[in-house]
Amino acid sequence: QSVLTQPPSASGTPGQRVTISCSGSSSNIGRDNVNWYQQLPETAPKLLIYSNNQRPSGVPDRFSGSKSGTSASLAISGLQSEDEADYYCSAWDGSLNGWVFGGGTKLTVL
Amino acid sequence: QVQLQQSGPGLVKPSQTLSLTCAISGDSVSSNSATWNWIRQSPSRGLEWLGRTYYRSKWYNGYAVSVKSRITINPDTSKNQFSLQLNSVTPEDTAVYYCARGPGTLNYWGQGTLVTVSS
Numbered sequence: 001q002s003v004l005t006q007p008p009s010a011s012g013t014p015g016q017r018v019t020i021s022c023s024g025s026s027s028n029i030g031r032d033n034v035n036w037y038q039q040l041p042e043t044a045p046k047l048l049i050y051s052n053n054q055r056p057s058g059v060p061d062r063f064s065g066s067k068s069g070t071s072a073s074l075a076i077s078g079l080q081s082e083d084e085a086d087y088y089c090s091a092w093d094g095s096l097n098g099w100v101f102g103g104g105t106k107l108t109v110l
Numbered sequence: 111q112v113q114l115q116q117s118g119p120g121l122v123k124p125s126q127t128l129s130l131t132c133a134i135s136g137d138s139v140s141s142n143s144a145t146w147n148w149i150r151q152s153p154s155r156g157l158e159w160l161g162r163t164y165y166r167s168k169w170y171n172g173y174a175v176s177v178k179s180r181i182t183i184n185p186d187t188s189k190n191q192f193s194l195q196l197n198s199v200t201p202e203d204t205a206v207y208y209c210a211r212g213p214g215t216l217n218y219w220g221q222g223t224l225v226t227v228s229s
Binding site for chain 2: 037050051098104
């Protein structure tokens, strides 16, 4: 249903590295930058990665992003319990002329 | 530091108009480099961008196709805020509504307003 496709869930143990994928098309990820948002329960999404691989001030370097063609991924290394949240990818869609989002990936820290 | 403060009713009756306001501090609604967006989130539809307003020597608007016939986003320069109006709402419009600043990224978000459409 969402324009961008993410796995609904991911999990890892503390200290592990996890990756979350995001698949789109030539009208969104294929032509524009990808942003990632972290959403903790009952809060607004927070910008985590912008322009494919840039971290806003204050975001730990454990979080990294990459993009290739019409897909992108978010990697979290040194997993911590506080990383348990929902993660969303997003990009501008030139055909729809609007922001599109992935369906979100719920990350569980075991 | 940019802050966005949302206000508006949390309950709207079917067929009526949903109205929300987003007050801006730390930036200007008339900024030539920002865009002012509304996004909603529901379990059934996920995160859904609704539209935006922005100023580039004149005012522009852009709306999502899914709501284009029912939505209006207006700036209010006197109060440094912008508003959302969604007409003819149905229970499908029940969601948490967010305002956010762009462009390039949605780097500042309001706190969210749960709007329930119910009689």
